[in-house]
Amino acid sequence: MLNPVAWWRQQLRGTFSNNSPTVPQWELDLEMGDDAGYFGPDSAAWAVHGSMTTLVAGIQALLIQALHPGALAGVHDHSNYRTDPLGRLAGTIQWIFTVTYGDTVAAIKASARVQRLHGYVRGNYTTNAGEQRPYTANDPDLLRWIHLAFTQAFLATHQAYGGAIPGGPDAYVADWAVAGALMQVKDPPTTVRELQTQLATFNGELRCDERAAEAIAFIRHPPLPRSQRAGYRILFAAAVAALPPLYRELMDLHVPGLGPVPLPVKIPTQVVFAVVRASLESPGPSETAARARRTRLGVQDAPRKRR
Numbered sequence: 001m002l003n004p005v006a007w008w009r010q011q012l013r014g015t016f017s018n019n020s021p022t023v024p025q026w027e028l029d030l031e032m033g034d035d036a037g038y039f040g041p042d043s044a045a046w047a048v049h050g051s052m053t054t055l056v057a058g059i060q061a062l063l064i065q066a067l068h069p070g071a072l073a074g075v076h077d078h079s080n081y082r083t084d085p086l087g088r089l090a091g092t093i094q095w096i097f098t099v100t101y102g103d104t105v106a107a108i109k110a111s112a113r114v115q116r117l118h119g120y121v122r123g124n125y126t127t128n129a130g131e132q133r134p135y136t137a138n139d140p141d142l143l144r145w146i147h148l149a150f151t152q153a154f155l156a157t158h159q160a161y162g163g164a165i166p167g168g169p170d171a172y173v174a175d176w177a178v179a180g181a182l183m184q185v186k187d188p189p190t191t192v193r194e195l196q197t198q199l200a201t202f203n204g205e206l207r208c209d210e211r212a213a214e215a216i217a218f219i220r221h222p223p224l225p226r227s228q229r230a231g232y233r234i235l236f237a238a239a240v241a242a243l244p245p246l247y248r249e250l251m252d253l254h255v256p257g258l259g260p261v262p263l264p265v266k267i268p269t270q271v272v273f274a275v276v277r278a279s280l281e282s283p284g285p286s287e288t289a290a291r292a293r294r295t296r297l298g299v300q301d302a303p304r305k306r307r
Contacts, residue, residue, distance in 0.1 A: 027097070028285065029106075030097070030102045030106065030290055031296075032103075033102060033103025033293055034105070035104050035297070036103070036294050036299045037103045037104060038107060038175075039175060039178075040294070040299070042301075043171075044165045044166050044167050044171035044172035044174075046100065047158075047162075049100045050283065050284070050287055051162045051163065053158040053162040055235050055273070055276065056269065057153045057158065058092070059219060059236055060153035060157055060239040060242060061152075061154065063153075063240075063251065064149040064153055064247055065150075066215045066216055067247060068145050069128075070141070070205075071142050074121045074122075074123070076215070078120070078123075078137075099182065101287055107182060114183065117137075118136070118137035121137035122134070122136040122137070138184070140185075140186060143185050144185050144186075145202055147179070147185045148195065148199050148202070151176050152244070154176070155173065156243075156244070159242075160241070161238060161273070173192055177189060177190045208252065231275065234265070234268045237256050237268075238265045238266075238268075240255060
Protein backbone atom coordinates (compact mmCIF):
# COMPACT_ATOMS: atom_id res chain seq x y z
CA MET A 1 0.00 0.00 0.00
CA LEU A 2 1.27 3.46 -0.90
CA ASN A 3 1.95 5.91 1.90
CA PRO A 4 -0.03 9.19 1.71
CA VAL A 5 2.80 11.18 0.11
CA ALA A 6 3.48 8.52 -2.54
CA TRP A 7 -0.26 8.23 -3.21
CA TRP A 8 -0.56 12.00 -3.70
CA ARG A 9 2.43 12.05 -6.04
CA GLN A 10 0.92 9.22 -8.07
CA GLN A 11 -2.35 11.13 -8.39
CA LEU A 12 -0.54 14.30 -9.46
CA ARG A 13 1.53 12.52 -12.10
CA GLY A 14 -1.63 10.81 -13.34
CA THR A 15 -3.30 14.17 -13.95
CA PHE A 16 -0.63 15.07 -16.52
CA SER A 17 -0.35 11.62 -18.14
CA ASN A 18 -3.98 10.51 -18.41
CA ASN A 19 -3.43 8.25 -15.37
CA SER A 20 -0.59 6.33 -17.03
CA PRO A 21 1.15 4.20 -14.33
CA THR A 22 4.53 4.73 -16.01
CA VAL A 23 6.24 7.39 -18.11
CA PRO A 24 4.32 7.46 -21.43
CA GLN A 25 6.20 5.77 -24.25
CA TRP A 26 6.06 8.86 -26.46
CA GLU A 27 8.23 10.72 -23.93
CA LEU A 28 10.83 7.95 -23.91
CA ASP A 29 10.78 7.92 -27.72
CA LEU A 30 11.99 11.54 -27.78
CA GLU A 31 15.45 10.10 -27.16
CA MET A 32 15.37 8.73 -30.71
CA GLY A 33 15.89 10.81 -33.83
CA ASP A 34 18.65 12.03 -36.08
CA ASP A 35 18.96 15.71 -35.28
CA ALA A 36 19.01 18.11 -32.34
CA GLY A 37 15.49 19.38 -32.94
CA TYR A 38 14.18 22.88 -33.47
CA PHE A 39 15.16 24.05 -29.96
CA GLY A 40 17.89 23.43 -27.41
CA PRO A 41 18.59 23.90 -23.70
CA ASP A 42 19.51 27.57 -24.15
CA SER A 43 16.32 28.38 -26.09
CA ALA A 44 13.42 30.46 -24.91
CA ALA A 45 11.08 27.54 -25.69
CA TRP A 46 12.91 25.20 -23.30
CA ALA A 47 13.01 27.87 -20.59
CA VAL A 48 9.26 28.52 -20.75
CA HIS A 49 7.97 25.01 -21.42
CA GLY A 50 10.30 23.42 -18.90
CA SER A 51 9.15 25.66 -16.06
CA MET A 52 6.30 25.35 -13.60
CA THR A 53 4.57 28.36 -15.18
CA THR A 54 3.04 26.02 -17.76
CA LEU A 55 0.61 24.96 -15.01
CA VAL A 56 -0.90 28.45 -15.15
CA ALA A 57 -0.35 28.98 -18.86
CA GLY A 58 -2.44 25.98 -19.86
CA ILE A 59 -5.39 27.32 -17.87
CA GLN A 60 -5.06 30.80 -19.33
CA ALA A 61 -4.71 29.53 -22.89
CA LEU A 62 -8.00 27.63 -22.59
CA LEU A 63 -9.74 30.70 -21.18
CA ILE A 64 -8.54 32.95 -24.00
CA GLN A 65 -9.31 30.41 -26.72
CA ALA A 66 -12.89 30.09 -25.44
CA LEU A 67 -13.60 33.73 -26.34
CA HIS A 68 -13.66 33.02 -30.07
CA PRO A 69 -17.06 31.53 -31.03
CA GLY A 70 -15.58 29.60 -33.96
CA ALA A 71 -12.86 27.98 -31.89
CA LEU A 72 -15.33 27.25 -29.11
CA ALA A 73 -17.81 25.71 -31.55
CA GLY A 74 -15.25 23.11 -32.54
CA VAL A 75 -14.56 22.26 -28.90
CA HIS A 76 -18.27 22.22 -28.01
CA ASP A 77 -19.37 20.14 -30.99
CA HIS A 78 -16.51 17.68 -31.25
CA SER A 79 -14.37 17.59 -28.11
CA ASN A 80 -14.78 15.11 -25.27
CA TYR A 81 -13.31 17.51 -22.73
CA ARG A 82 -16.28 17.07 -20.38
CA THR A 83 -16.04 13.28 -20.20
CA ASP A 84 -12.28 12.86 -20.72
CA PRO A 85 -10.50 16.08 -19.69
CA LEU A 86 -7.29 14.26 -18.75
CA GLY A 87 -7.14 12.60 -22.16
CA ARG A 88 -7.44 15.96 -23.91
CA LEU A 89 -4.83 17.47 -21.59
CA ALA A 90 -2.44 14.58 -22.22
CA GLY A 91 -2.83 14.94 -25.98
CA THR A 92 -2.05 18.66 -25.84
CA ILE A 93 0.98 18.07 -23.62
CA GLN A 94 2.25 15.42 -26.03
CA TRP A 95 2.15 17.83 -28.98
CA ILE A 96 3.77 20.72 -27.07
CA PHE A 97 6.60 18.61 -25.65
CA THR A 98 7.22 16.73 -28.90
CA VAL A 99 7.65 20.00 -30.80
CA THR A 100 9.75 21.47 -27.97
CA TYR A 101 12.01 18.50 -27.20
CA GLY A 102 11.76 16.09 -30.12
CA ASP A 103 13.84 15.98 -33.27
CA THR A 104 12.48 17.78 -36.32
CA VAL A 105 10.91 14.64 -37.83
CA ALA A 106 9.01 13.92 -34.59
CA ALA A 107 7.83 17.53 -34.38
CA ILE A 108 6.62 17.52 -37.98
CA LYS A 109 4.81 14.18 -37.55
CA ALA A 110 3.15 15.28 -34.30
CA SER A 111 1.87 18.47 -35.94
CA ALA A 112 0.64 16.58 -39.00
CA ARG A 113 -1.24 14.17 -36.73
CA VAL A 114 -3.04 17.06 -35.02
CA GLN A 115 -3.97 18.49 -38.41
CA ARG A 116 -5.38 15.14 -39.54
CA LEU A 117 -7.55 15.01 -36.43
CA HIS A 118 -8.62 18.59 -37.10
CA GLY A 119 -9.86 17.50 -40.52
CA TYR A 120 -12.87 15.85 -38.86
CA VAL A 121 -13.79 18.93 -36.85
CA ARG A 122 -16.24 21.03 -38.84
CA GLY A 123 -19.62 22.69 -38.47
CA ASN A 124 -21.20 26.14 -38.25
CA TYR A 125 -21.22 28.98 -35.74
CA THR A 126 -22.93 32.36 -35.43
CA THR A 127 -20.73 35.45 -35.69
CA ASN A 128 -21.22 38.60 -33.62
CA ALA A 129 -22.97 40.06 -36.65
CA GLY A 130 -25.57 37.27 -36.51
CA GLU A 131 -24.28 35.47 -39.61
CA GLN A 132 -23.95 31.71 -39.89
CA ARG A 133 -20.38 30.85 -40.79
CA PRO A 134 -18.94 27.41 -41.54
CA TYR A 135 -15.78 26.38 -39.72
CA THR A 136 -13.16 23.66 -39.76
CA ALA A 137 -10.47 23.24 -37.12
CA ASN A 138 -7.87 23.77 -39.85
CA ASP A 139 -9.43 27.09 -40.92
CA PRO A 140 -6.53 29.57 -41.26
CA ASP A 141 -8.14 32.19 -39.02
CA LEU A 142 -8.96 29.71 -36.27
CA LEU A 143 -5.49 28.16 -36.43
CA ARG A 144 -4.04 31.65 -36.04
CA TRP A 145 -6.29 32.44 -33.07
CA ILE A 146 -5.33 29.22 -31.27
CA HIS A 147 -1.64 29.88 -31.91
CA LEU A 148 -1.86 33.49 -30.75
CA ALA A 149 -3.82 32.57 -27.63
CA PHE A 150 -1.28 29.88 -26.76
CA THR A 151 1.70 32.18 -27.29
CA GLN A 152 0.10 35.01 -25.33
CA ALA A 153 -0.79 32.75 -22.39
CA PHE A 154 2.56 31.01 -22.10
CA LEU A 155 4.51 34.24 -22.44
CA ALA A 156 2.37 36.33 -20.08
CA THR A 157 2.25 33.75 -17.31
CA HIS A 158 5.99 33.13 -17.49
CA GLN A 159 6.65 36.84 -17.31
CA ALA A 160 4.36 37.08 -14.28
CA TYR A 161 5.50 34.00 -12.35
CA GLY A 162 8.65 32.59 -13.95
CA GLY A 163 12.31 33.40 -14.39
CA ALA A 164 14.29 35.06 -17.13
CA ILE A 165 13.73 34.07 -20.75
CA PRO A 166 16.91 33.60 -22.81
CA GLY A 167 16.87 36.34 -25.44
CA GLY A 168 13.85 37.99 -23.82
CA PRO A 169 10.11 37.85 -24.66
CA ASP A 170 10.66 38.35 -28.40
CA ALA A 171 12.81 35.22 -28.45
CA TYR A 172 9.95 33.12 -27.09
CA VAL A 173 7.48 34.50 -29.63
CA ALA A 174 9.99 33.78 -32.41
CA ASP A 175 10.67 30.27 -31.11
CA TRP A 176 7.00 29.37 -30.94
CA ALA A 177 6.42 30.81 -34.41
CA VAL A 178 8.15 27.60 -35.52
CA ALA A 179 5.28 25.62 -34.00
CA GLY A 180 2.81 27.94 -35.68
CA ALA A 181 4.41 27.31 -39.05
CA LEU A 182 4.30 23.54 -38.42
CA MET A 183 0.56 23.93 -37.86
CA GLN A 184 0.23 25.85 -41.15
CA VAL A 185 -0.27 29.26 -39.56
CA LYS A 186 0.76 31.78 -42.21
CA ASP A 187 3.24 34.43 -41.04
CA PRO A 188 2.97 33.75 -37.30
CA PRO A 189 4.26 36.62 -35.14
CA THR A 190 7.96 36.66 -34.26
CA THR A 191 7.96 39.61 -31.84
CA VAL A 192 5.77 40.69 -28.94
CA ARG A 193 4.62 43.72 -30.94
CA GLU A 194 3.52 41.50 -33.83
CA LEU A 195 1.79 39.18 -31.37
CA GLN A 196 -0.23 42.03 -29.85
CA THR A 197 -1.05 43.47 -33.29
CA GLN A 198 -2.36 40.14 -34.57
CA LEU A 199 -4.35 39.51 -31.39
CA ALA A 200 -6.02 42.91 -31.71
CA THR A 201 -7.39 42.01 -35.15
CA PHE A 202 -9.64 39.44 -33.44
CA ASN A 203 -11.11 41.75 -30.80
CA GLY A 204 -14.32 42.40 -32.72
CA GLU A 205 -14.97 38.67 -33.13
CA LEU A 206 -14.71 37.76 -29.44
CA ARG A 207 -17.55 37.29 -27.00
CA CYS A 208 -18.48 35.51 -23.82
CA ASP A 209 -21.91 34.01 -24.41
CA GLU A 210 -23.69 31.18 -22.59
CA ARG A 211 -21.60 28.53 -24.33
CA ALA A 212 -18.35 30.29 -23.44
CA ALA A 213 -19.51 30.78 -19.85
CA GLU A 214 -20.16 27.03 -19.63
CA ALA A 215 -16.64 26.26 -20.86
CA ILE A 216 -15.10 28.80 -18.48
CA ALA A 217 -17.04 27.31 -15.56
CA PHE A 218 -15.66 23.88 -16.45
CA ILE A 219 -12.10 25.27 -16.64
CA ARG A 220 -12.64 26.92 -13.27
CA HIS A 221 -13.92 23.75 -11.61
CA PRO A 222 -12.53 20.72 -13.47
CA PRO A 223 -13.13 17.23 -12.05
CA LEU A 224 -9.77 16.93 -10.29
CA PRO A 225 -9.00 14.69 -7.31
CA ARG A 226 -9.88 16.34 -4.02
CA SER A 227 -6.18 16.51 -3.08
CA GLN A 228 -5.46 18.85 -6.01
CA ARG A 229 -8.40 21.24 -5.81
CA ALA A 230 -6.95 23.81 -3.39
CA GLY A 231 -3.77 24.12 -5.45
CA TYR A 232 -5.77 24.40 -8.65
CA ARG A 233 -7.84 27.27 -7.23
CA ILE A 234 -4.61 29.18 -6.69
CA LEU A 235 -3.39 28.39 -10.21
CA PHE A 236 -6.72 29.52 -11.67
CA ALA A 237 -6.51 32.80 -9.75
CA ALA A 238 -2.97 33.26 -11.08
CA ALA A 239 -4.19 32.68 -14.64
CA VAL A 240 -6.94 35.27 -14.20
CA ALA A 241 -4.56 37.82 -12.67
CA ALA A 242 -2.19 37.55 -15.66
CA LEU A 243 -4.94 37.86 -18.29
CA PRO A 244 -4.99 40.97 -20.49
CA PRO A 245 -7.67 43.28 -18.99
CA LEU A 246 -9.87 43.11 -22.12
CA TYR A 247 -10.16 39.33 -21.93
CA ARG A 248 -10.74 39.38 -18.18
CA GLU A 249 -13.55 41.90 -18.61
CA LEU A 250 -15.19 39.89 -21.40
CA MET A 251 -15.23 36.81 -19.16
CA ASP A 252 -16.35 38.81 -16.11
CA LEU A 253 -13.49 37.35 -14.11
CA HIS A 254 -11.83 39.27 -11.31
CA VAL A 255 -8.49 39.23 -9.56
CA PRO A 256 -9.06 37.96 -5.99
CA GLY A 257 -9.21 40.84 -3.55
CA LEU A 258 -10.64 42.40 -0.43
CA GLY A 259 -13.03 44.90 -1.92
CA PRO A 260 -11.02 47.10 -4.30
CA VAL A 261 -7.68 45.85 -2.93
CA PRO A 262 -6.27 42.96 -4.98
CA LEU A 263 -4.76 40.08 -3.04
CA PRO A 264 -1.25 38.95 -3.97
CA VAL A 265 -1.31 35.74 -6.00
CA LYS A 266 2.38 35.38 -6.86
CA ILE A 267 3.54 33.99 -3.51
CA PRO A 268 0.78 31.35 -3.21
CA THR A 269 1.41 30.42 -6.84
CA GLN A 270 5.12 29.95 -6.17
CA VAL A 271 4.24 27.73 -3.21
CA VAL A 272 2.10 25.51 -5.46
CA PHE A 273 4.93 25.40 -7.99
CA ALA A 274 7.33 24.26 -5.27
CA VAL A 275 5.00 21.49 -4.13
CA VAL A 276 4.44 20.24 -7.67
CA ARG A 277 8.15 20.47 -8.49
CA ALA A 278 9.00 18.36 -5.46
CA SER A 279 6.48 15.74 -6.55
CA LEU A 280 7.55 15.39 -10.19
CA GLU A 281 10.83 14.48 -11.81
CA SER A 282 13.16 17.38 -12.50
CA PRO A 283 14.13 17.58 -15.26
CA GLY A 284 11.08 15.88 -16.71
CA PRO A 285 11.19 12.77 -18.89
CA SER A 286 10.83 14.74 -22.13
CA GLU A 287 13.79 17.00 -21.41
CA THR A 288 15.86 14.06 -20.15
CA ALA A 289 15.15 12.14 -23.36
CA ALA A 290 16.02 15.18 -25.49
CA ARG A 291 19.32 15.66 -23.71
CA ALA A 292 20.16 11.97 -24.16
CA ARG A 293 19.46 12.26 -27.89
CA ARG A 294 21.59 15.36 -28.19
CA THR A 295 24.43 13.67 -26.29
CA ARG A 296 24.24 10.65 -28.60
CA LEU A 297 24.44 12.97 -31.60
CA GLY A 298 27.46 14.75 -30.15
CA VAL A 299 25.69 18.05 -29.45
CA GLN A 300 27.47 19.91 -26.65
CA ASP A 301 25.02 21.39 -24.17
CA ALA A 302 25.72 23.50 -21.12
CA PRO A 303 24.75 21.97 -17.75
CA ARG A 304 21.07 22.32 -16.96
CA LYS A 305 20.07 25.30 -14.85
CA ARG A 306 17.29 24.88 -12.31
CA ARG A 307 14.10 26.66 -13.39
